Amino acid sequence: MTPEGSRDKGQELMMKVQRGDESAFESLVEIYRQSIIQTAFRYIGDASLAEDLAQEVFLRVYRARATYKPLAAFKTWVFRILYNLVVNEAHARKKRAAWSLESLRGKERSEFFISDERAITPVEAMEEKELHRKVRETVFNLPENQRMALVLNKYEDLSYQQIAKVMDLSVEAVKSMLFRARENVRNRLVGYLKVEASHEV
Amino acid sequence: MRCEEVKKKRLEFLDNLLAEAERAAVDEHLLSCAHCRQEVSELRASWKVLDDFPGLSPSGDFVERTMASFREMRKKERKALALRRGVIAAAAGVLLVLSVVFFNSLGEGDLQHSPALADEEVIENLDLVEDLEFLEEFADDLDMVMEYEFYVALSDEEAL
Numbered sequence: 001m002t003p004e005g006s007r008d009k010g011q012e013l014m015m016k017v018q019r020g021d022e023s024a025f026e027s028l029v030e031i032y033r034q035s036i037i038q039t040a041f042r043y044i045g046d047a048s049l050a051e052d053l054a055q056e057v058f059l060r061v062y063r064a065r066a067t068y069k070p071l072a073a074f075k076t077w078v079f080r081i082l083y084n085l086v087v088n089e090a091h092a093r094k095k096r097a098a099w100s101l102e103s104l105r106g107k108e109r110s111e112f113f114i115s116d117e118r119a120i121t122p123v124e125a126m127e128e129k130e131l132h133r134k135v136r137e138t139v140f141n142l143p144e145n146q147r148m149a150l151v152l153n154k155y156e157d158l159s160y161q162q163i164a165k166v167m168d169l170s171v172e173a174v175k176s177m178l179f180r181a182r183e184n185v186r187n188r189l190v191g192y193l194k195v196e197a198s199h200e201v
Numbered sequence: 202m203r204c205e206e207v208k209k210k211r212l213e214f215l216d217n218l219l220a221e222a223e224r225a226a227v228d229e230h231l232l233s234c235a236h237c238r239q240e241v242s243e244l245r246a247s248w249k250v251l252d253d254f255p256g257l258s259p260s261g262d263f264v265e266r267t268m269a270s271f272r273e274m275r276k277k278e279r280k281a282l283a284l285r286r287g288v289i290a291a292a293a294g295v296l297l298v299l300s301v302v303f304f305n306s307l308g309e310g311d312l313q314h315s316p317a318l319a320d321e322e323v324i325e326n327l328d329l330v331e332d333l334e335f336l337e338e339f340a341d342d343l344d345m346v347m348e349y350e351f352y353v354a355l356s357d358e359e360a361l
Binding site: 025050059063150182 | 212213215240243244248250253255258259263264266270275
């Protein structure tokens with residue numbers, strides 16, 4: 001168990017939730033909503049569903065308050081809940097193929113909330129749009145486990161050990177998964193790469 | 202270090218997680234191996250391109266909607282808890298009533314039990330009772346006979 005003095009913000013708030021402090025729960029929602037929604041979105045590609053899933057994650061966090069123990073970083077625990085939820089959702093939707101790329105094609109940039117807006121030329125805009133599309137396609141085409149491991153590692157900076165806890169795998173299995181994920185990404189994006197001519201040491 | 206060994210350590214090399222000595226060994230190999238160098242460069246560049254995955258800012262009312270769902274959930278939890286407590290209280294009440302009835306029925310039986318048993322004992326042991334009455338009568342007669350024999354014996358001795 002994480003010693004009291006070294007607990008992260010989420011763990012501290014969760015201990016308060018455990019003691020009946022409902023305002024602490026609202027604080028958890030405010031602090032962690034960005035991470036959870038982003039991760040859910042990058043995994044499933046649907047903005048509206050990502051928010052629905054994130055909301056369900058928070059309700060499950062609250063329901064688990066009685067048995068919560070600060071054994072791992074709060075983020076790791078919350079992502080574990082998200083992972084279980086999206087895996088179940090993915091299995092349910094696989095039969096309906098509701099997460100096919102066709103559901104994303106034709107969606108304009110405005111349909112996604114872009115975090116950093118800047119002034120760009122029409123050519124750049126077109127290239128950027130094409131690149132965004134290609135990157136989304138690359139990530140969504142990864143096998144589910146590779147996709148989740150990559151999203152957690154790349155966008156949430158989770159270590160191999162933390163990802164292993166989220167996905168209930170060994171660290172070696174996570175490394176193997178990330179190795180294959182990055183190979184797949186390289187193969188798909190090789191045409192878009194500006195590779196450095198000389199090796200940086 | 203050979204290409205196969207470098208390939209195994211590539212992930213941690215790219216994530217700067219190798220120990221100093223191992224990192225140096227990989228670097229040395231990459232300086233002399235164009236194929237591995239190309240692969241590592243492409244992996245590094247493609248990892249960078251993933252930065253262009255558009256993010257998603259939460260909608261403005263996400264916290265509000267989540268807290269509304271949360272309050273709804275709490276309301277249902279409290280109702281379910283109240284219902285559970287009500288059921289337990291009702292069950293306890295029924296148990297109490299049943300216990301009182303049961304123990305009351307046991308008490309009434311005890312009061313009537315002895316006379317009924319006494320009657321039964323008389324009926325079961327009727328022969329014995331009859332023998333006892335006979336013996337009581339016999340005992341009286343026996344006294345008389347014993348007295349008679351005594352006097353007979355006494356008179357015989359006197360006759361002698």
